[in-house]
Amino acid sequence: MINLDYKDGRSIHEQIEAGLKELIINGILKTDEQLPSVRELSVSLTVNPNTVQRAYKELEQEGFIYSVKGKGNFVASLSRANSERRRDELVESLVEITRELCFLGLEKTEAMNIIENIYSEREEML
Amino acid sequence: MINLDYKDGRSIHEQIEAGLKELIINGILKTDEQLPSVRELSVSLTVNPNTVQRAYKELEQEGFIYSVKGKGNFVASLSRANSERRRDELVESLVEITRELCFLGLEKTEAMNIIENIYSEREEML
Amino acid sequence: MINLDYKDGRSIHEQIEAGLKELIINGILKTDEQLPSVRELSVSLTVNPNTVQRAYKELEQEGFIYSVKGKGNFVASLSRANSERRRDELVESLVEITRELCFLGLEKTEAMNIIENIYSEREEML
Amino acid sequence: MINLDYKDGRSIHEQIEAGLKELIINGILKTDEQLPSVRELSVSLTVNPNTVQRAYKELEQEGFIYSVKGKGNFVASLSRANSERRRDELVESLVEITRELCFLGLEKTEAMNIIENIYSEREEML
DNA sequence: GTGGTCTAGACCACA
DNA sequence: GTGGTCTAGACCACG
Numbered sequence: 194m195i196n197l198d199y200k201d202g203r204s205i206h207e208q209i210e211a212g213l214k215e216l217i218i219n220g221i222l223k224t225d226e227q228l229p230s231v232r233e234l235s236v237s238l239t240v241n242p243n244t245v246q247r248a249y250k251e252l253e254q255e256g257f258i259y260s261v262k263g264k265g266n267f268v269a270s271l272s273r274a275n276s277e278r279r280r281d282e283l284v285e286s287l288v289e290i291t292r293e294l295c296f297l298g299l300e301k302t303e304a305m306n307i308i309e310n311i312y313s314e315r316e317e318m319l
Numbered sequence: 320m321i322n323l324d325y326k327d328g329r330s331i332h333e334q335i336e337a338g339l340k341e342l343i344i345n346g347i348l349k350t351d352e353q354l355p356s357v358r359e360l361s362v363s364l365t366v367n368p369n370t371v372q373r374a375y376k377e378l379e380q381e382g383f384i385y386s387v388k389g390k391g392n393f394v395a396s397l398s399r400a401n402s403e404r405r406r407d408e409l410v411e412s413l414v415e416i417t418r419e420l421c422f423l424g425l426e427k428t429e430a431m432n433i434i435e436n437i438y439s440e441r442e443e444m445l
Numbered sequence: 446m447i448n449l450d451y452k453d454g455r456s457i458h459e460q461i462e463a464g465l466k467e468l469i470i471n472g473i474l475k476t477d478e479q480l481p482s483v484r485e486l487s488v489s490l491t492v493n494p495n496t497v498q499r500a501y502k503e504l505e506q507e508g509f510i511y512s513v514k515g516k517g518n519f520v521a522s523l524s525r526a527n528s529e530r531r532r533d534e535l536v537e538s539l540v541e542i543t544r545e546l547c548f549l550g551l552e553k554t555e556a557m558n559i560i561e562n563i564y565s566e567r568e569e570m571l
Numbered sequence: 572m573i574n575l576d577y578k579d580g581r582s583i584h585e586q587i588e589a590g591l592k593e594l595i596i597n598g599i600l601k602t603d604e605q606l607p608s609v610r611e612l613s614v615s616l617t618v619n620p621n622t623v624q625r626a627y628k629e630l631e632q633e634g635f636i637y638s639v640k641g642k643g644n645f646v647a648s649l650s651r652a653n654s655e656r657r658r659d660e661l662v663e664s665l666v667e668i669t670r671e672l673c674f675l676g677l678e679k680t681e682a683m684n685i686i687e688n689i690y691s692e693r694e695e696m697l
Numbered sequence: 698g699t700g701g702t703c704t705a706g707a708c709c710a711c712a
Numbered sequence: 713g714t715g716g717t718c719t720a721g722a723c724c725a726c727g
Contacts, residue, residue, distance in 0.1 A: 200511040200521065204726065218422040241727050271424055280423050284433065287416050290409050291437045296344040297397065297406050301438040307410065308434060311417045312427045330702060356714065367704045372716075385578040389711035389714045395578060404530075456717060463667075470674040482699065493719045498701075515699045515726035523675065532675050536685065539668050542661050543689045548596040549658050550649055553690045559662065560686060563669045564679045582711065619712050 194221075197238055205240055209248035217257055217268055220318065228258060228266040255279050323364055331366060335374035343383055343394055346444060354384060354392040381405055446473075449490055457492060461500035469509055469520055472570060480510060480518040507531055572599075575616055583618060587626035595635055595646055598696065606636060606644040633657045 195212035197205060216222045228234075231249060235242040249266050252258045256276035260266045269276075291304060321338035323331060342348045354360075357375065361368040375392050378384045382402045386392045417430060447464035449457060468474045480486075483501060487494040501518050504510045508528045512518045543556060573590035575583060594600045606612075609627060613620040627644050630636045634654035638644045647654075669682060 199513050199516075199519070202511070204514050206726080214419070218419060244727060247726090271422070276423050280420065280425065283416050283420050283423070284425070287413070287420065287430075287433060288437065290413050290416065291434055292344055292441075293340070294406065294409050294413065295437055295441050297402050297409070299406065299410070301434070304413075304434050304438070305431065307413060308417055308427070308430050311414065311421055312430070315418075315421050332702080357716095358714085367706095369705090370703065373702090375715085385580070386715065387577050387712090388582050388716075390577075391714060393577070458717080466671070470670055483701095484699085493721095495720090496718065499717090501700085512700065513726090514701075517699060528675050532672065532677065535668050535672050535675070536677070539665070539672065539682075539685060540689065542665050542668065543686055544596060544693075545592070546658065546661050546665065547689055547693050548649070549654055549661070551658065551662070553686070556665075556686050556690070557683065559665060560669055560679070560682050563666065563673055564682070567670075567673050584711080622712060625711090 195238065197240070206244045206248045206251070209234075209238070209240075209245060210251055213248065213252060214257055222268045224268050224270045226268045228268065230265055321364065323366070332370050332374040332377070335360075335364070335366075335371060336378055339374065339378060340383060348394045350394050350396045352394045354394065356391055447490065449492070458496050458500040458503070461486075461490070461492075461497060462504055465500070465504060466509060474520045476520050476522045478520045480520065482517055573616065575618070584622045584625045584629070587612075587616070587618075587623060588629055591626065591630060592635060600646050602646050602648045604646045605642075606646065608643055 194216065195209060197208055199205075201208060203211070213222070213228070222228070228249070229237070231242050231245045234240075235245045238245070249258065249260065253260055253266075256279055257269055258266050259269045294304065295301075320342065321335060323334055325331075327334060329337070339348070339354070348354070354375070355363070357368050357371045360366075361371045364371070375384065375386065379386055379392075382397075382405065383395055384392050385395045420430065421427075446468065447461060449460055451457075453460060455463070465474070465480070474480070480501070481489070483494050483497045486492075487497045490497070501510065501512065505512055505518075508523075508531065509521055510518050511521045546556065547553075572594065573587060575586055577583075579586060581589070591600070591606070600606070606627070607615070609620050609623045612618075613623045616623070627636065627638065631638055631644075634657055635647055636644050637647045672682065673679075
């Protein structure tokens with residue numbers, strides 16, 4: 194389900210994080226569903242278990258998953274406390290990137306369209 | 320004018336880059352204006368000259384500044400070839416961030432407002 | 446495998462770059478093959494690790510190699526996005542050089558032969 | 572007649588060299604024609620005389636011009652001794668660049684066309 | 698072990 | 713004076 198690309202530039206744990214995040218965001222992994230164990234995933238990706246562990250830990254800090262000792266890792270619901278912090282961070286990035294795009298001549302209508310499309314995609318998905 | 324924060328996850332040269340980029344984007348540094356010399360800036364930020372040099376070099380590659388041997392570094396005009404590649408990268412980031420924000424429950428109207436405000440700010444500036 | 450010449454006008458990192466590029470172009474280093482580590486190469490060339498690092502980084506930007514943190518540097522496949530930009534640059538140089546050679550009296554047939562031979566060499570190689 | 576572009580990346584003396592070389596190659600400056608004096612050119616380009624001096628010196632070494640003490644600098648004829656060394660250098664560059672272009676997938680016919688066109692241009696010019 | 702970043706200080710080329 | 717390159721040696725992040 195997750196594709197690792199060594200040529201990607203991003204480190205392995207970042208790619209695993211991004212991959213899982215995408216599965217969660219797109220609803221393929223549902224709330225409270227159990228994630229593969231660290232060992233399982235490390236085997237199936239032929240990757241060091243430490244690397245998977247780290248991805249899980251960071252996803253937990255960002256509020257996407259929660260871990261239950263002795264049981265495993267599970268998909269969190271959106272209303273976790275941490276997700277607010279994450280949102281603030283993302284909004285900050287959004288502002289910075291849009292400022293630069295605006296400076297580089299991206300038209301407002303183009304920017305609006307990009308946002309528009311993402312929200313439309315999501316509505317169709319649900 | 321530039322604040323370095325050693326606790327910030329970003330590396331020093333990235334922070335310098337971001338700071339200068341902001342000054343350029345916001346029009347505080349005008350086209351063809353001379354930037355502080357590598358040595359000057361390194362002293363005023365109490366940072367190694369190599370680190371400033373690196374930030375300058377990367378800004379040059381991104382098309383924000385140009386360097387003249389023996390004279391100094393200067394703000395480039397925005398119509399440089401490189402800026403297209405940069406724009407594509409930024410649009411990609413914009414999409415990814417908005418997707419995650421959408422998932423985390425940011426309302427479409429809020430997202431639109433953020434974009435709206437940035438473009439309004441800029442118009443007033445000009 | 447790589448010869449450094451301090452009398453050569455080019456800087457050290459440029460010579461390292463050119464040397465590696467040649468090995469890649471001539472197929473001596475195959476796609477996804479691992480390059481010597483930064484430290485190894487720096488020792489075997491009796492050169493500072495930073496200098497090798499720089500050569501590697503620039504080769505990465507030009508799309509000849511890719512780097513994986515904690516693992517090493519590897520030969521990229523030639524179908525990278527960057528290579529188009531590189532091609533354009535090279536064609537421009539080709540034009541400029543040929544113009545000057547033409548002026549200096551190089552016969553068209555001689556120029557054609559040079560090109561011809563290079564392409565023949567390559568065909569035999571494959 | 573010569574355009575200096577501080578954003579060019581190349582150093583000033585290189586640009587002056589390239590500019591004069593082009594004028595000579597294109598026959599705008601004829602054999603044994605006198606070049607502007609160092610002082611004249613430095614004034615008209617608003618550039619340091621040392622910089623012009625250096626360009627002239629290097630053009631002389633490459634066999635494009637010759638200098639007569641107390642009189643000035645003049646366009647050389649093509650058959651100067653030095654021009655052979657220059658030709659060898661250029662052929663070497665030509666080979667290197669073509670090799671890389673070949674590797675990057677430039678078709679032989681495209682390469683041939685580029686050469687072809689340059690020689691045709693020149694014939695028309697004469 | 699690997700690559701990546703930073704510091705300290707030197708030297709060269711350019712204008 | 714300027715930018716550009718290099719060395720020596722340190723520290724961190726990654727797997």
